[in-house]
Amino acid sequence: MSRLAFTEAITENRAAFAENEFQHQIKVLRRQQGDLIKFLDGRGVQYEGRIVSIDKRKKWFQAEITKIRPAAPPAPLHLLVALPKGGKLDSIIQKAVELGVTGITPLLTERTEVRLKAVNKICARMEHWHKIAVAAIKQSDNPYLPIISEPREITRLQLEPAAENSRRIVFHPAAANISLNELNIDKNAIVTLALGPEGGFTESEIEQFKSLRFLPVGLGKRILRLETAVVSALTLIQYLRNSF
Ligand code: SAH
Numbered sequence: 642m643s644r645l646a647f648t649e650a651i652t653e654n655r656a657a658f659a660e661n662e663f664q665h666q667i668k669v670l671r672r673q674q675g676d677l678i679k680f681l682d683g684r685g686v687q688y689e690g691r692i693v694s695i696d697k698r699k700k701w702f703q704a705e706i707t708k709i710r711p712a713a714p715p716a717p718l719h720l721l722v723a724l725p726k727g728g729k730l731d732s733i734i735q736k737a738v739e740l741g742v743t744g745i746t747p748l749l750t751e752r753t754e755v756r757l758k759a760v761n762k763i764c765a766r767m768e769h770w771h772k773i774a775v776a777a778i779k780q781s782d783n784p785y786l787p788i789i790s791e792p793r794e795i796t797r798l799q800l801e802p803a804a805e806n807s808r809r810i811v812f813h814p815a816a817a818n819i820s821l822n823e824l825n826i827d828k829n830a831i832v833t834l835a836l837g838p839e840g841g842f843t844e845s846e847i848e849q850f851k852s853l854r855f856l857p858v859g860l861g862k863r864i865l866r867l868e869t870a871v872v873s874a875l876t877l878i879q880y881l882r883n884s885f
């Protein structure tokens with residue numbers, strides 16, 4: 642488990658850490674007042690600080706910031722991924738965050754078998770996904786926490802306006818004749834990727850993507866499981882634009 646901590650509660654020279662971090666840093670790692678810790682805010686800054694107070698009853702602690710290291714913003718890389726059954730999205734989020742995505746939107750597609758109707762269920766899942774993303778940025782020392790949006794249908798996607806350097810790609814085995822290296826993906830490309838459910842996108846969904854200026858692209862001659870396809874696609878994009 643990572644030794645890095647995470648907090649969004651940062652003022653000019655202090656950072657406060659709530660129960661989760663208290664459990665890990667104080668209970669598990671046995672840090673004490675005066676110890677140095679490293680932490681992230683998820684908005685692009687890596688910090689170092691000294692623990693100045695610990696409240697064991699309220700289960701929180703504070704650190705005084707001693708060093709600030711801002712990181713360059715990552716190239717935009719948004720993942721639209723069909724919401725799989727069970728807990729499979731958890732490991733997809735974990736891997737996607739390690740590979741540097743800047744946003745994730747779970748897609749509700751025609752062949753998606755999950756229906757998240759109750760609002761409270763969506764909130765609980767989103768909270769859970771947020772925690773997984775936070776653990777993944779800590780584990781991979783990635784200073785940028787991606788935004789995870791609520792699950793939505795293709796027709797309800799909110800896309801950035803298309804620009805000259807936008808690359809919108811929908812991975813579809815039937816588009817095997819077009820591959821990623823034909824798309825001229827460089828460092829400045831604003832990339833949005835869509836990957837479908839185990840049953841694949843339907844042809845009408847592919848048409849909807851095309852009308853949103855997505856290009857259907859193949860990912861090799863074998864059909865990959867969704868989790869494998871996500872990792873392969875992200876790895877290739879990061880490689881093509883020299884962003885590893
Ligand atoms: N039976 C489905 C495959 C689904 S695999 C079909 O034939 O469409 C789940 C998702 O992974 C796909 O929707 C696609 O987005 C991606 N994928 C897997 N293998 C791929 C390949 N060889 N080329 C392009 N996309 C692929």
